Amino acid sequence: xxTALVIGAGIAGPVAAIALQRAGITxxxxxxxxxxxDELGAFLxxxxxxxxxxxxxxxxxxxxxxxxxxxSMRFRSGTGKLLGEVSTGAALPDGTVGVTLKRSDLYxxxxxxxxxQGITIEHGRRLVEVRPVxxxxxxxxxxxxxxxxxxxxxxxxxxxxxxxxIDPGAAPARYVPVLNIGGFAPAIAVDGVQGGYEMVFGxxxxxxxxxxxxxxxWWFANPPQRSEPAPGELSGLGTAHWRARLAELFxxxxxxACEIIAATPxxxxxxxxxxxxxxxxxxxDRMVLIxxxxxxxxxxxxxxxxxxxxxxxxxxxxxxxxxxxxAAFAAYEQLRRFRVERxxxxxxxxxxxxxxxxxxxxxxxxxxxLFLRRQGAQAEAWLHGYHIDWDAQVVPAxxxxxxx
Numbered sequence: 001x002x003t004a005l006v007i008g009a010g011i012a013g014p015v016a017a018i019a020l021q022r023a024g025i026t027x028x029x030x031x032x033x034x035x036x037x038d039e040l041g042a043f044l045x046x047x048x049x050x051x052x053x054x055x056x057x058x059x060x061x062x063x064x065x066x067x068x069x070x071x072s073m074r075f076r077s078g079t080g081k082l083l084g085e086v087s088t089g090a091a092l093p094d095g096t097v098g099v100t101l102k103r104s105d106l107y108x109x110x111x112x113x114x115x116x117q118g119i120t121i122e123h124g125r126r127l128v129e130v131r132p133v134x135x136x137x138x139x140x141x142x143x144x145x146x147x148x149x150x151x152x153x154x155x156x157x158x159x160x161x162x163x164x165x166i167d168p169g170a171a172p173a174r175y176v177p178v179l180n181i182g183g184f185a186p187a188i189a190v191d192g193v194q195g196g197y198e199m200v201f202g203x204x205x206x207x208x209x210x211x212x213x214x215x216x217x218w219w220f221a222n223p224p225q226r227s228e229p230a231p232g233e234l235s236g237l238g239t240a241h242w243r244a245r246l247a248e249l250f251x252x253x254x255x256x257a258c259e260i261i262a263a264t265p266x267x268x269x270x271x272x273x274x275x276x277x278x279x280x281x282x283x284x285d286r287m288v289l290i291x292x293x294x295x296x297x298x299x300x301x302x303x304x305x306x307x308x309x310x311x312x313x314x315x316x317x318x319x320x321x322x323x324x325x326x327a328a329f330a331a332y333e334q335l336r337r338f339r340v341e342r343x344x345x346x347x348x349x350x351x352x353x354x355x356x357x358x359x360x361x362x363x364x365x366x367x368x369x370l371f372l373r374r375q376g377a378q379a380e381a382w383l384h385g386y387h388i389d390w391d392a393q394v395v396p397a398x399x400x401x402x403x404x
Contacts, residue, residue, distance in 0.1 A: 001026050002323075005139050005147055007127050007162055008032075008155035012291030012308035014110040016153050017119045018057055019316025022390075027119055028147065030139065032126035032156070042182045043218055044299070045070060046106065047098040048089040049386045050306025053313045056390050062109040067101025068213050073197040077365045080254030083201070088302070089384025098384075100195075100210060100218065106305065127161045130287060137286050151286045151325045153315065155308075158274055160293035167281040173274035175228040176298045176351045178206070180220060181242055181270040185263040187215030190256045200257070201365065205249040206354035207257040219260050220299075221246055222354045223270070234270045242268040273298050273351060275344055282337070283329035290315055295340040300354070301347030303383070307340050313388050321394040330397035343383070 002025040006013045009031035017027040046063060054060045071091070075083040088098035111121055126142040136150045154162025158173050192198040192211055199208045209219035223245060243261065250257035261268075276296040282289050291308030315332050322328040353364055 003027070003136075003149035003151075005030060005137070005149045005152045006155055007139065007152065008157060008160075008291075008293070009111060009121050009123070010107060010155065010157060010291070010308075011110060011305050012293075012312055013153075013155035014114040014119070014121070015054070015057070015059075015309050015312035016155055016290055016315060017114050017121075018059060018117060019312050020153075020319065021117060021119060022057060023316040023320035025150075025319060027153075028149070029114065029119060029121040030125040030127065030141070030147070031121060031123045034124045042184065042220075043100055043102050044106070044305055045088065045098055045100050045302045047303060047306045048092055048096065048384050050303075050309045051096060051099070052092060052386075053306070053309045053388055056313050056388050057316075059113050062113045063099060063101065063106070066105040066109055067099035068195055069097045070100040070195050070197060070210055071097040072195075073199055074192070075199045075201065076255070078200065078202040078253040078255070081365070083365060088197075100212075127156065130162065130165045132285050151288070151319075154287060154289045154293045155291050155312075156293055158276065158292045158296040160289065162287060163279065163289055163293050166284045166287050166289065167279075170280060171276075173276055173296060176273040176275055176348060177224060177226050178222040178273055178351050178354050179225050179229075179234070179270045180222060180273055180299060181246070181268055182218075182220035183261075183264040183266070183268060185217040185219065185260045186265075188217060188256075188259060188263050190217060190260065200253065200255045201354065202250055202253040202255060202257070204253075205246075207250060207253075207255055209256075209260060217260050217263075219257075219264070221249075221257065221261075222273075222300075222351070223249055224354070225272075229272050234272065237270065239266075239268045242270055275348055277344055277348070278341055282333045283326070286325045288315065288325075288329045288332065294336075295344055297340075297344040297347040298351045299347075300350035301343050303343050303347070307343055310386065310388065311336055311340075313390070317388070317390060317392075318394050322396060327396055328394075331394050334397040335394075339386070 004025050004027045006017050006027050006029045009029050013029050017029050020027045074085040091097045128142050129140040131138045137152045138148045140146045194211045197210045206222040246261050275298045290311040314335050318328040318332040
């Protein structure tokens with residue numbers, strides 16, 4: 001029986017394990033954290049292409065009931081002017097649309113499904129090194145243990161240790177000049193319809209919110225910050241700082257941002273945004289990268305989770321049809337690289353638009369309505385309409401890696 005080590009138990013890792021098992025490979029998942037832990041970012045969107053990819057594996061049910069439909073996004077300027085509205089993707093044949101859900105709920109659902117399918121997930125196993133062995137690789141962990149298998153899948157996120165092993169000279173993640181902060185406010189009266197995102201390009205910062213079925217308001221803000229924060233800088237600022245800063249940023253904008261933030265209980269914490277425009281090497285010596293380890297995108301794309309899920313499904317198909325790891329990894333990269341790098345680039349442009357200066361704001365608000373109309377229709381085809389046929393035969397890669 002072929003075996004695989006999957007490093008990381010976030011989103012990409014459990015889905016990859018399920019896909020590998022379906023392809024006839026026995027996976028074991030190793031997670032650095034001691035136990036299931038919520039990561040920075042209170043919630044995320046899972047678009048229809050991501051849901052469709054889960055259904056390809058027969059696990060689409062895992063997201064039923066843990067989020068709520070969010071079929072559209074409406075954009076406004078800080079003056080309240082409507083700039084345009086786009087869908088989050090054409091509905092799937094049964095009417096399913098994109099959903100918003102808590103990140104921790106999605107992690108838990110995917111891990112539970114993997115375990116129910118008999119897949120082992122071990123926590124507290126932080127990878128420190130990978131070494132080749134005859135016919136496979138050996139992963140060495142910080143606790144002194146090790147594990148050996150035929151191949152290794154790096155699903156260990158934007159700070160991926162596997163990426164460093166594959167390419168010690170890999171470029172670091174790129175800082176995107178906006179911060180992130182978000183939370184949940186109890187039911188208050190705000191503009192907008194249930195499940196429809198309201199996105200506001202304020203004069204000083206970007207603000208977005210959506211009303212959940214129970215009336216709670218799920219929100220996020222993107223304070224601009226041109227210089228990359230020093231390690232520990234943001235975590236030391238505290239809730240009082242964030243409340244005061246956000247109140248200052250959104251003062252004068254025609255948005256309920258200040259009311260929503262004031263009504264949000266508990267602690268607030270900001271975090272920095274990073275992406276990976278292009279990772280030079282995705283695979284080497286029976287090791288391969290998926291998800292954020294290969295192509296992290298800013299949250300502005302709304303596609304981080306969906307891209308990771310698509311990766312996992314395509315990797316499973318490639319290893320099923322091309323048993324030699326190098327051939328399978330090359331085919332996987334050819335299937336994925338252009339698509340995901342386009343998503344990363346789009347996300348970076350969206351993030352930069354949130355931090356526009358006075359002149360750029362005028363141009364953005366003038367051109368955005370046209371852009372939304374044009375890009376909305378295109379995105380439904382190339383982005384949201386993407387479908388993976390599990391039963392289709394994978395063919396070997398035909399284009400050299402450096403030319404993809």
